[in-house]
Amino acid sequence: MSGEPVIRVRGLVTRFGTQTIHDGLDLDIRQGEILGLVGGSGAGKSVLLREILGLQRPSGGTIEVLGRDIQQISGRELRDLQARQGVLFQDGALFSSLTVCENVEAPLRERHRLPEALMEELAGLKLQLVGLGLDAATKYPAELSGGMRKRAGLARALALDPEILFLDEPTAGLDPIGAAEFDRLIRRLQQSLGLTVLMVTHDLDSLLSITDRVAALVDRRALVGSVEELRELDHPWLRAYFAGPRGRSVQAAAAARGA
Amino acid sequence: MMPGTLEGEIDGRRLDVFAAGDFTLPALIGLETARHQLVRAAGTAVERATISLHRVNRLDTAGAWLLHRLEQDLVGRGIEVAFAGASEHHAPLLEEVRRIELAPPPHRVEVNALVRVVAELGRGTLDALDEGKRLLSFYGEVLLTLGRVAVRPRRLRLTSFTHHLEQTCLNALPIVGLISFLIGVVLAYQGAGQLARFGAEIFTIDLLGVSVLREIGILLTAIVVAGRSGSAFTAQIGTMKVNQEIDALRTLGLDPLEILVVPRLLALMVALPLLAFYADLMALLGGGLMCLFVLDIPAAQFVAQLDRAITPAMFWVGVVKAPVFAFLIAMVGCYEGLRVTGSAESVGRLTTQSVVVSIFLVIVSDALFSILFNYLGL
Numbered sequence: 001m002s003g004e005p006v007i008r009v010r011g012l013v014t015r016f017g018t019q020t021i022h023d024g025l026d027l028d029i030r031q032g033e034i035l036g037l038v039g040g041s042g043a044g045k046s047v048l049l050r051e052i053l054g055l056q057r058p059s060g061g062t063i064e065v066l067g068r069d070i071q072q073i074s075g076r077e078l079r080d081l082q083a084r085q086g087v088l089f090q091d092g093a094l095f096s097s098l099t100v101c102e103n104v105e106a107p108l109r110e111r112h113r114l115p116e117a118l119m120e121e122l123a124g125l126k127l128q129l130v131g132l133g134l135d136a137a138t139k140y141p142a143e144l145s146g147g148m149r150k151r152a153g154l155a156r157a158l159a160l161d162p163e164i165l166f167l168d169e170p171t172a173g174l175d176p177i178g179a180a181e182f183d184r185l186i187r188r189l190q191q192s193l194g195l196t197v198l199m200v201t202h203d204l205d206s207l208l209s210i211t212d213r214v215a216a217l218v219d220r221r222a223l224v225g226s227v228e229e230l231r232e233l234d235h236p237w238l239r240a241y242f243a244g245p246r247g248r249s250v251q252a253a254a255a256a257r258g259a
Numbered sequence: 260m261m262p263g264t265l266e267g268e269i270d271g272r273r274l275d276v277f278a279a280g281d282f283t284l285p286a287l288i289g290l291e292t293a294r295h296q297l298v299r300a301a302g303t304a305v306e307r308a309t310i311s312l313h314r315v316n317r318l319d320t321a322g323a324w325l326l327h328r329l330e331q332d333l334v335g336r337g338i339e340v341a342f343a344g345a346s347e348h349h350a351p352l353l354e355e356v357r358r359i360e361l362a363p364p365p366h367r368v369e370v371n372a373l374v375r376v377v378a379e380l381g382r383g384t385l386d387a388l389d390e391g392k393r394l395l396s397f398y399g400e401v402l403l404t405l406g407r408v409a410v411r412p413r414r415l416r417l418t419s420f421t422h423h424l425e426q427t428c429l430n431a432l433p434i435v436g437l438i439s440f441l442i443g444v445v446l447a448y449q450g451a452g453q454l455a456r457f458g459a460e461i462f463t464i465d466l467l468g469v470s471v472l473r474e475i476g477i478l479l480t481a482i483v484v485a486g487r488s489g490s491a492f493t494a495q496i497g498t499m500k501v502n503q504e505i506d507a508l509r510t511l512g513l514d515p516l517e518i519l520v521v522p523r524l525l526a527l528m529v530a531l532p533l534l535a536f537y538a539d540l541m542a543l544l545g546g547g548l549m550c551l552f553v554l555d556i557p558a559a560q561f562v563a564q565l566d567r568a569i570t571p572a573m574f575w576v577g578v579v580k581a582p583v584f585a586f587l588i589a590m591v592g593c594y595e596g597l598r599v600t601g602s603a604e605s606v607g608r609l610t611t612q613s614v615v616v617s618i619f620l621v622i623v624s625d626a627l628f629s630i631l632f633n634y635l636g637l
Contacts, residue, residue: 096604101364112284118291124364125324125356137364142602161284161319192355193320194348 004031006066006164006196007052013060014047021047023220025061029164034190034197035224036207039217040237045200048217049166052198053087054078066163083111086162090169092153094141100127100152101137107159126155131185147178154185158193165190167199171206179203183210204242204250216241261316262286265293265329272306274338276329279314282322290325298332308333312353313344323349323356331361397594401524404516419522427488428530432537434487435480439538442475443467443545451554460554464561465568467546472573476539478625481584484531485617489592492523493613496596497606505597515597524589531585532578539577576637580628584621591617 007029014021021044029035039045050056052063054070063070068081094103104123108114114122124134130151141149150170157165170186171179187210190197201207207214207227214230215222218237223230231242241247263280276297282290301308310326312318330340345353370378408414450466496519499505508515543565550556556564595613599605 096602099367108284112287114287115291118287120364121328121361122321122324124362125320125359127364128359129320129355134362134364138367158320161321188355192351194352 005029006031007198008064009048009052009061010064011061012048012051012058012063014044014051015059020220022058022061022217025217025221027215027222027224029196029198030213031196032190032194033212034187034199034210036211036214037198037200037217038202038207038214038241043217044220045217046168049168049198049200053085053166054082083107083160084162085164085166086157086160087166088150088153088157088168088170090172091146092141092149094149094152094156096141099138099140100132100144100155103141103152104155104159107156111160123155123159126158127152129158129189130155131181146173147175147182150174150182151185154189158189161193163196165195165197167197167201169200169202171201171203176205179205180209186210204247208250208254263290263315263322265290265297267297267300269300269305272304274301274305274308274333276308276310277314278310278312278326279316281317282315282325283317283319284321287321287325290322294325294329294332297329298336301333301336301338303336305333305336305338307339307341309341309343311343312346312349315346315349318349318352320352320356323353324361326353327356327359328361330357394594397597398590401516401520401590401593404514404521405524408517408521414517415525416518416522419518420526423523423526424530426491427484427527428533431484431487431530431534435483435534435538436541438479438483439476439541440545442479443471443542443547444549446470446475446542447546447549448553451550461556461560461564463550463554464546464556464564467543468565468569469573471542471546472539472569472577474577474625476542477535477577477580477584478621480531480534480538481581481588481621482618484527484534484585485588485621486614488527488530489588489617490610490614492589492592493596493599493610494606496593497599497609500597500599501601501603501606520589520593523593524586527585527589528582531588532581535578535581539574572637576632580625583624583628587620587624588617591620 005028007027009025009027012022012025012027025048027048037045037048047056051058052065052070054065057071065081066084068077070078070081073081094100095106098106101120101123104126105119108119108122124137127134127137132148132151132155136144136148136152141152144152154170167186171182174182183206186197186199189195199206199211211227213224214227215224216230216238218235223233223235223238225233227242230238242251261280263278263282263286266277266279268275268277274297280286310329312326315322326342330342333340342353446467447463450463451460454460454462454466496505499519505515505519508518547558547561550561551558592613595609595616599609
């Protein structure tokens with residue numbers, strides 16, 4: 001089932017005043033893959049994510065999501081399209097006035113008419129899918145640890161069974177053990193729910209362990225390929241990224257695991 | 260799109276369940292009804308059930324949940340359940356969901372309304388007492404810091420002080436001026452209307468002068484400043500608290516009270532008397548123009564009558580209250596800002612509270628001043 005692009009970005013241009021962030025950027029995200037998005041600070045990772053989500057208009061170029069050009073469709077169609085996508089924001093972006101369970105129910109409540117008990121049980125299921133205990137359900141976001149907030153945010157992102165999942169630095173701020181667990185969780189859910197995942201990350205461990213391909217934003221364009229392919233490319237930023245002390249030690253560890 | 264269906268055939272001790280179509284969230288309600296019927300129909304005779312998924316088209320977590328629920332319901336009745344014919348796309352999802360033990364999440368414990376009212380009252384009283392204690396200790400701390408700054412004036416952050424003076428005084432001139440002017444107009448107009456019945460229109464000027472100087476000028480200014488600057492203090496300090504900037508100051512060995520509170524407090528205590536004086540002028544100007552154009556009282560007569568009506572003491576009675584009001588507004592604003600904890604939500608809540616509390620305190624202390632001045636015969 002993998003292969004067909006579900007997101008197709010062509011000739012994307014983004015300008016803020018005189019500053020050009022993207023200049024003719026092309027990117028395909030294929031169905032059923034986990035694509036990692038890397039780039040230096042200010043390279044426009046978050047901006048690209050926001051543009052694909054339809055939260056921000058690019059200065060030029062086209063973005064097709066699930067076969068629809070998101071700049072051509074009406075607001076209503078865009079909202080329907082957005083319901084087929086789930087987003088995990090960096091710190092979860094949970095609604096602070098609702099409990100965890102109500103947060104997960106919120107999208108269900110807005111888009112489907114379901115009896116209360118049914119909705120609660122579905123929310124409970126989603127919470128358990130992401131590895132949260134039911135005792136977390138009645139807590140407010142402020143009462144959760146950072147890792148639990150991310151899991152709860154993931155449960156809310158999965159509430160409507162999206163086809164595409166966007167993750168903005170899912171492992172940032174987690175300890176290495178928690179980060180590795182979260183990576184495994186994403187991989188498992190991606191396989192069982194048949195998700196296509198776009199993941200903005202700085203975490204080389206995640207990049208090596210769970211992504212199928214990597215898109216690196218350099219020189220206002222995207223270079224796409226597997227980690228090995230990108231490492232072969234002769235680009236100063238990529239070389240610094242993969243061959244720096246962090247990159248080397250992570251790869252050595254990965255090689256040791258593989259051997 | 261083909262909404263999912265769930266049909267069962269009972270053959271002696273065997274139940275065959277046929278699932279077909281889309282097992283997705285939109286179809287869930289219909290499937291729920293079918294599930295209940297099936298479980299009821301299974302009764303007690305059935306011993307073994309097979310759920311056949313050959314004709315399932317699409318499956319999402321809601322659909323997988325439903326199948327899992329059906330399985331659990333049947334197992335609960337002592338029936339052996341097996342799934343058959345899950346496609347390779349559906350099997351992993353179904354397995355994932357089947358590993359989860361189904362239960363609705365627990366509810367927050369609901370308490371009887373009467374008990375809750377009593378509990379709220381008790382908690383509110385304790386909170387208020389606690390709040391009073393903390394406010395008192397905050398006042399004490401600020402006074403000590405002020406004392407330290409008074410002994411060593413170089414500790415006063417002059418840049419910050421002038422910045423806040425500009426923010427609270429200079430930038431407030433348009434709004435305070437406009438409001439005072441309009442209130443002067445209204446007072447003169449309403450006063451003249453009533454006094455005309457006694458043929459005493461000229462005393463409109465007395466009414467205007469006395470009420471503006473003694474009460475309205477300063478009170479109005481204090482309320483505008485509480486809404487404008489008191490809330491800004493809370494929001495600024497609260498945001499710094501959320502960003503852990505206050506903690507950063509402390510770890511750098513700097514005193515947040517000295518750096519954040521003292522300049523704001525002193526700036527506002529300088530600003531409010533000036534603003535009150537300006538408000539007095541604008542209100543008298545508004546009333547004066549009203550007298551000139553509507554009541555046909557010439558400017559010279561207005562000035563002469565105003566001179567007879569008011570005394571310097573009246574002006575001072577009004578303006579002397581200004582530093583006190585400023586102190587209250589700045590203290591409440593900064594205190595509420597420092598109470599912010601963690602979330603951005605608490606910044607908003609405490610900003611609102613800061614405005615409400617400071618306006619309340621301003622009006623209470625104004626009443627106390629009235630009693631005091633009455634006692635002193637002013």
